Amino acid sequence: MKYTSIKGMSDIMPPASAAWRKLENTALTVFGSYGYKEVRTPMLEKTELFIRSIGSDTAVVEKEMYSFKDQSDDMLSLRPEGTASTVRAYIESGAYQAEAVAKYIYIGPMFRRERPQKGRYRQFHQIGVEALGIASPLIDAEQIAMCDHFFKELGLKDYSIEINSLGCKECRPGYNKIFGDFLTSKKVHLCGDCLRRIEKNPLRALDCKNPACIEAMKDAPLIGEYLCGDCKAHMSEVQKYLKELGTKFVVNQRIVRGLDYYVRTAFEFITTKLGSQNAFGAGGRYDGLVKELGGPDVSGVGFALGVERILLLMEEGGLQLKEKEALVFFALMGEPARERLVPIIDKLRQDGVYVELDYDNHSLKSQMRRADKLFAHTVVIIGDEEIKKGVAIVRNMHTKEQEEVKFDDLVRHFVRVD
RNA sequence: GUGGCUGUAGUUCAGCGGUAGAGCGCCUGACUGUGGCUCAGGAUGUCGCGGGUUCGAAUCCCGUCAGCCACCCCA
Structure with a gap:
């Protein structure tokens, strides 16, 4: 065939497109009842925005973005995720002046130049929400519970919710130091990837799959004990609210984040049914990002769901989204x-x-x-x-x-x- | 980016050195204007693409593209 779609980017043809539409509508409805309003931002942004928000040392920014220079010499990138654009739009529109709280939902394609695999594509789709201007841990818990409701609504069963606190700029550096020292002390036992991680992103070593590393990580210092008072309190409040909401979860202190802007709460929806792609939804708190991008100093909490991964899971479970049209x-x-x-x-x-x-x-x-x-x-x-x-x-x-x-x-x- | 497996009709796959086959699907028909079942016929492929080896290649070799799986990373 002469013309084909490019690697890792696929067409969504009928009847699959009907399931996509149904899924999107369900998200809009479920999240809508929690007050999330749809935003649509451009898929192209100045590269700088992503470097600033995601972090210059992250894998996404370093080697996965589709970036190019346009005719006027601006460096532009196809968005690799949705939070940066949404926050940018929030600031640019001055929405924070009209209302103290803003809740957004977005649905659309994201782009990352990775090696395609099951549940992982170069153009993939996310449904994400962002709640800006809410400091209370209630919103963290509420989002997790909301997401849980959404998945239940779709009929999904085989997944678990894991949460963790990543600390904040007060306590994380201290922990990073302690953890870094620990890693260095274990150097001889670590795999090549982990040795590189010591420099780049030490926390990644925590969930390395290499048996030797797992063994070495057994008595690694975990962040829980090193959280500052505020972070500790926040974390226990989130858990308290989750229990009130009746949402089942487990604390997993080995959850790490690939994007720099996360602080405190991090959560993931995990399944064993997607091969090595075990997360089909993930999010957390990112206080400080709005300010970092030039807006007011308000907090933010959000998550993103992988549409392809959810659809794959539903297929796996024999769940139908097609509605027969009369x-x-x-x-x-x-x-x-x-x-x-x-x-x-x-x-x-x-x-x-x-x-x-x-x-x-x-x-x-x-x-x-x-x-x-x-x-x-x-x-x-x-x-x-x-x-x-x-x-x-x-x-x-x-x-x-x-x-x-x-x-x-x-x-x-x-x-x-x- | 690294490693492994795969690429044959719309689809799922068989064939693995002598120029292509099955199931499902599709089309047509079964006293000529009535579906789903059954039966009987039928159409369809540059054997991913490009090169090489050979008298001869879908079958062997190389390259390339694409898909899958794992690593990496992540939704």
Whole structure:
């Protein structure tokens, strides 16, 4: 094939697209009842925005972004995640002046140049929310519970919720130092990746899969004991609210973040059913990011869900998102029938009835077969005889009952008028 | 970015040196204007692409592209 979609980017064709739409609508509805309003930001931003928010040393910024210089010499990047753009838009619009609290939801494609794999693509899609201007740990807990409700609504079962506190700029540096020293002391036992991590992102060593490293990490100092008073209090409040909300979770002190802006609460929705991609939703608190990007000093909490991963999980669990659309099929035989019925069909469609018809004068048998394949609940049959009599045969596909309906009554037959 | 596996009809796959096959799907038909079942016929492939070895390649070799899996990273 000469023209194909590019590596790691796929087309979403029917009937899959219907499941996507359904999933998006469900998210909009569920999150909408918690007050999240949709924002749509451009997919292209100045590269600088991502460097500033995500962090210059992160893998995403270092080697996964699609960046290029445009004709005016600006460095631009396709967004690798949604928070930076959303926060930028929040600041740029001055929304914080109108209201102290802003809750946003976004849905759309993100781009990361990684090696594609199951549940991991170069263009992938996220549904994310951001709550700006709320300091209380209640919002952290509420978002986790909200997400849990969403997944339950979709019928997902086999997952767990893990939470952790990453500390803040008061206590994290201290812990990093202690942990760094610990790593250095274990150097001889660590794998090559972890040795590199000592420089780049030491905490990553915590969830290394190398057996030797796992062994060496057994008695690693965990952040819990090194949190400052405020972070400790925040963490226990989050847990308290989660219990109030009836959301089951486990504390996993080995949760780490690939993006620099996270502080305190970090949480992940984990499954074992996606191969090595075990998280299908993740988020946390990012107080300080808004200020960092030039806005007011307000807190932020948000998460992002991987649409492809959720869909994969639903497939795995045999869960359906397709809704069968009820349609009326018009089986037309001969040109006179088409001429007479085309205006009526159009009227029905204008009234919102889903109508399909035969365009190419196929045999009645083949038209019936198609009607069946399309799950038509009713077939309207019109040939020369019916044209002569001025009536249509209306066949109920479930009961096989047929009745004659005058052309003039057809629209009324299908359209409910209140 | 690293390593491994794969690439044949719409689809799932068989064939593994002598110029292609099955199931499902699709189309047509079964007293000529009525679906889902059954039966009988039928269409469809530059065997991912490019090069090489060979009298001859879907089958062997190299490259390339794509997919999958793991690492890395992450939603």
